[in-house]
Amino acid sequence: MSCLTDLPDECNAHILSLTSVSDVLRSSAVSKQLLSVCESDTVWEKLLPSDLDDILVQSSTPNLVQQFILKKNLFLHLCRFPVLLKTDTQSFSLNKQSGKKCYMIGARDLTIAWGDTPQYWSWKVVPESRFPETAVLQDVCWLDISGKFHVKFLSPNTTYGAYFVFKMDVNNHRGFDNTPMNVFISETDEHGLSRQCDIVVFKRFYLKAPTVRRRSRKPKELPTEREDGWMEVEMGRYHHIGVDEGAHEGMAVLMTLRQIDELHWKSGLVVQGIELRPLDGLMQ
Structure with a gap:
């Protein structure tokens, strides 16, 4: 042979x-x-x-x-x-293990409720961020952040993890220890209309480990530190089959982080973006 x-x-x-x-x-x-x-x-x-x-x-x-x-x-x-990419509001890279495409939607390309109202959010340069601007939470009780990404740009036949990438202002943050965030991952068309059975993921997680452990937290509900020093938490997973295999070319994946049920005042969250990373072939 x-x-x-x-x-x-x-x-x-x-x-x-x-x-x-x-x-x-x-x-x-x-x-x-x-x-x-x-x-x-x-x-x-x-x-x-x-x-x-x-x-x-x-x-x-x-x-x-x-x-x-x-x-x-x-x-x-x-x-x-x-x-x-896109006037420095998104980024593109490759996964070294698989060669598949990775993207991050920067804070400026996210939809943030009251994001342009200075009393609620400010926009600052953070040297460690890959983007020119990050969103810094001043004070809100209603938190609603979402990002949309067209699936035609993703690698086909690939399962992606969606990660919320952030930091906390170490000197001035509150409202996140015991308030869980609700996360939705869904599919929409190019007009923003949801398709039937559009909810792919619904889950809850915390952006900060509680100082007082009122109840146990599962590891998957808490953020972890990245190699670049930022924190991240997995919002959920989305499988892209590929445009040629049935997905409409105009379809987009919509990733939403929301807390509008427990109206505690929150501050000190520094948002870099939402990252889409391929999980195929990686140890989970």
């Missing part, structure tokens, strides 16, 4: 281009011959999104592809450094 090292480089490159990122990286350690093949543009061009040029044209660096001699280096750059 022949093995990969017995085949011409062109055949190996074609075979590896049909596999996954992890398969390519593992194969590169087999031999010097396969290492050379695994570095080739033939392999990495297939691992990059087919609509990459269309995505980057929305960014401030539309010619990013031309800045890299090797497609592998372009791939790794997009894994490490999110590209800002």
